[in-house]
Amino acid sequence: MEPREQAFLEYVQGGGQVESGDWMPDDYRAKLIKFIEMHGNSELMGVLPEREWILRAPTLQRKLALTAKVQDEVGHAQLIYRVVEDLGKPREQCLEDLISGRAKFHNVFHYPTKTWGDVGVIAWLVDAAAIISQKALLKCSYAPYARIMKKICWEESFHILHGRDVVLTLMNGSDAQRELVQEALDRWWGPLMQFHGNPIRAEEDPMYVWRIKSQGNEDARQQFLDGYVPQIWELGLTVPDANLRKDEKTGVWHYTEPDWDELRSVVTGHGPRSQERLDFRRLARENSAWVRQTVLAEAA
Amino acid sequence: MRHLHERLLEIADDELVLGWRNSEWTGIAPFLEEDVAFSSIAQNEIGHARALYQLVARELGTTADELALDRQPGEYRCAPLVELRLVDDWAKTIARHWLYEAADWIRLAALRRGGDEDLAGLAAKIDREEAYHRMHADMWFARLRDEARFQEAVDELWPSALGVVDPELRAELAALVGRPEVPAVERDAHTDALRELWDEMTMVRRSEPAGAQW
Numbered sequence: 001m002e003p004r005e006q007a008f009l010e011y012v013q014g015g016g017q018v019e020s021g022d023w024m025p026d027d028y029r030a031k032l033i034k035f036i037e038m039h040g041n042s043e044l045m046g047v048l049p050e051r052e053w054i055l056r057a058p059t060l061q062r063k064l065a066l067t068a069k070v071q072d073e074v075g076h077a078q079l080i081y082r083v084v085e086d087l088g089k090p091r092e093q094c095l096e097d098l099i100s101g102r103a104k105f106h107n108v109f110h111y112p113t114k115t116w117g118d119v120g121v122i123a124w125l126v127d128a129a130a131i132i133s134q135k136a137l138l139k140c141s142y143a144p145y146a147r148i149m150k151k152i153c154w155e156e157s158f159h160i161l162h163g164r165d166v167v168l169t170l171m172n173g174s175d176a177q178r179e180l181v182q183e184a185l186d187r188w189w190g191p192l193m194q195f196h197g198n199p200i201r202a203e204e205d206p207m208y209v210w211r212i213k214s215q216g217n218e219d220a221r222q223q224f225l226d227g228y229v230p231q232i233w234e235l236g237l238t239v240p241d242a243n244l245r246k247d248e249k250t251g252v253w254h255y256t257e258p259d260w261d262e263l264r265s266v267v268t269g270h271g272p273r274s275q276e277r278l279d280f281r282r283l284a285r286e287n288s289a290w291v292r293q294t295v296l297a298e299a300a
Numbered sequence: 301m302r303h304l305h306e307r308l309l310e311i312a313d314d315e316l317v318l319g320w321r322n323s324e325w326t327g328i329a330p331f332l333e334e335d336v337a338f339s340s341i342a343q344n345e346i347g348h349a350r351a352l353y354q355l356v357a358r359e360l361g362t363t364a365d366e367l368a369l370d371r372q373p374g375e376y377r378c379a380p381l382v383e384l385r386l387v388d389d390w391a392k393t394i395a396r397h398w399l400y401e402a403a404d405w406i407r408l409a410a411l412r413r414g415g416d417e418d419l420a421g422l423a424a425k426i427d428r429e430e431a432y433h434r435m436h437a438d439m440w441f442a443r444l445r446d447e448a449r450f451q452e453a454v455d456e457l458w459p460s461a462l463g464v465v466d467p468e469l470r471a472e473l474a475a476l477v478g479r480p481e482v483p484a485v486e487r488d489a490h491t492d493a494l495r496e497l498w499d500e501m502t503m504v505r506r507s508e509p510a511g512a513q514w
Contacts, residue, residue: 063320078332174512
């Protein structure tokens, strides 16, 4: 490593932050783009599992809340792609790479949303898992990304409240409504346990080495379990993992090893809804290509 | 003269159904900025519908949710213009948006002139948000006005747009958008699209007996 790069590494590892105009190693820039772009893609693809249910929301209040939540996700994508744009990759290129399958998005957005129970579980627990990762990004070594994370975390915390309220209302309802939640939890537990990634040692994770991430994968998963499993139990739900327990002495949660092969397969575009969702986005983009051309011609 | 609550339900149903339709653009608009814009417009419209339903619900001894979601498709009073499923056709979506906002402006102005104080106040409040919808619609009109597909969309939807306002306001609407007054597609001519939308928008709610909490 060149001395300049070594000094940069030590700077970020010591808690230093970098602005968009500052010098940065090419490897750091490339890793930032990859990481932040995947975050933007995830916000955008995360719209699709929920948008189907915007039309089916069962009360006016739920309709407004879900529409606002999904709108927030699009707004996050817009902000995040702007950060990527500053680093040198235009939004249009990100969108092209997304629909062509070259770029990735988070595992949880490759799965179907089968019932209104899923809508509650996604907003509560998927957003809870996401906010744990995002809160850790408040300390990201790249300052522009860390700054937008404040707004994003603030909004995500409302999504969790909305999701918890949907779940709580269903759990206080009929047997069939409670069953909707339990079935959804059974479906989402596997993907949720995979969400924070395999338990690679933080020091071996290049995203941690550059302090793009400020915590290891397993730390994030432990935080999730510690924050949410007690709440899940309190509501009378069963977590579909017989081995799940907290060691009260060490404070560490034990669980059945998540299916890492499934995670790899899903994030490389082989999930149950991966291709359908990408096709949907591709088609929407083709249908509206003439609009972008018209607007850009007018702007030119 | 129709009863006041029938007139309010017409407006509320228009706003509800158009809000539901506009929310279909969430995630797939031509620009991320338009995703966000259409989502905001949809939320405003549904908020307006809720405020109007609440006024009617007080009179009828029911709730806004029951009015919005527990009636049969044939009981809705919305205009065919707002029922159409136009998602993935941006030209028609903008044509409807522009025509509807013009019609709604004229309708709200008439309510503000009317004698009912509560209603005039609510109309003024709604109009404060609608002003931004009109700015958005006008911006898109300016961008697309020379596109043949947009002009065709406006031609096609114009008779339905006239049906949004009462007959005595139609000349005013025609003058506002600069088109000749033609026979209108009236409110009682529901489209198949309404039935499909109703099936979807009430499916979760219908899965439990009336009165269930969601």
